Amino acid sequence: LAKTTQPISMDSYEGQEVNITCSHNNIATNDYITWYQQFPSQGPRFIIQGYKTKVTNEVASLFIPADRKSSTLSLPRVSLSDTAVYYCLVGALRGSGAGSYQLTFGKGTKLSVIP
Amino acid sequence: DTAVSQTPKYLVTQMGNDKSIKCEQNLGHDTMYWYKQDSKKFLKIMFSYNNKELIINETVPNRFSPKSPDKAHLNLHINSLELGDSAVYFCASSPRQGSVEQYFGPGTRLTVT
Numbered sequence: 001l002a003k004t005t006q007p008i009s010m011d012s013y014e015g016q017e018v019n020i021t022c023s024h025n026n027i028a029t030n031d032y033i034t035w036y037q038q039f040p041s042q043g044p045r046f047i048i049q050g051y052k053t054k055v056t057n058e059v060a061s062l063f064i065p066a067d068r069k070s071s072t073l074s075l076p077r078v079s080l081s082d083t084a085v086y087y088c089l090v091g092a093l094r095g096s097g098a099g100s101y102q103l104t105f106g107k108g109t110k111l112s113v114i115p
Numbered sequence: 116d117t118a119v120s121q122t123p124k125y126l127v128t129q130m131g132n133d134k135s136i137k138c139e140q141n142l143g144h145d146t147m148y149w150y151k152q153d154s155k156k157f158l159k160i161m162f163s164y165n166n167k168e169l170i171i172n173e174t175v176p177n178r179f180s181p182k183s184p185d186k187a188h189l190n191l192h193i194n195s196l197e198l199g200d201s202a203v204y205f206c207a208s209s210p211r212q213g214s215v216e217q218y219f220g221p222g223t224r225l226t227v228t
């Protein structure tokens with residue numbers, strides 16, 4: 001499983017755009033990049049997934065350069081309710097059987113949105 | 116209309132006891148999971164079931180035994196609880212095995228004293 005590295009914490013003011021970058025230098029050809037959000041005392045919530053270039057949904061955008069060794073989650077105009085831990089995950093279905101696929105969570109980036 | 120629900124939300128018990136955590140999903144998903152989030156906030160998968168069949172069984176003590184009576188339920192039974200079992204346990208489900216989009220329950224905070 002590709003290891004990911006992301007900042008431990010970030011601060012942002014309300015209304016700003018926030019970009020969280022994740023490094024995954026040993027990403028494999030079949031790996032997808034996935035981002036999850038976790039609020040205190042809640043389970044993680046899927047935000048977005050991508051393989052290459054740019055993906056956008058109603059919550060965020062995900063930018064992936066051509067070499068795929070990093071990715072950037074972009075949150076437009078954050079509000080106080082976006083304060084959470086954001087996890088970058090890299091992995092792929094590698095076949096059937098035990099251990100064939102799993103989400104491996106790192107420490108994530110703790111985003112604090114300031115009024 | 117909760118998608119993935121767990122009971123209980125909090126569980127405080129003494130060492131050596133046996134306890135169960137229940138999970139139910141009403142999303143019609145084929146695959147369900149149990150995760151453990153320790154005090155350092157690392158979230159690690161423990162088990163995965165696909166259509167009631169065990170798919171993933173990570174290095175977990177055999178005191179932990181999952182049971183899936185049907186596709187919508189995945190329970191976790193823990194025997195002889197130890198202090199180190201204190202953590203938040205999350206249940207999750209996904210439409211199929213290998214799906215990166217998983218839906219997590221609210222978690223069960225287990226405290227072993």
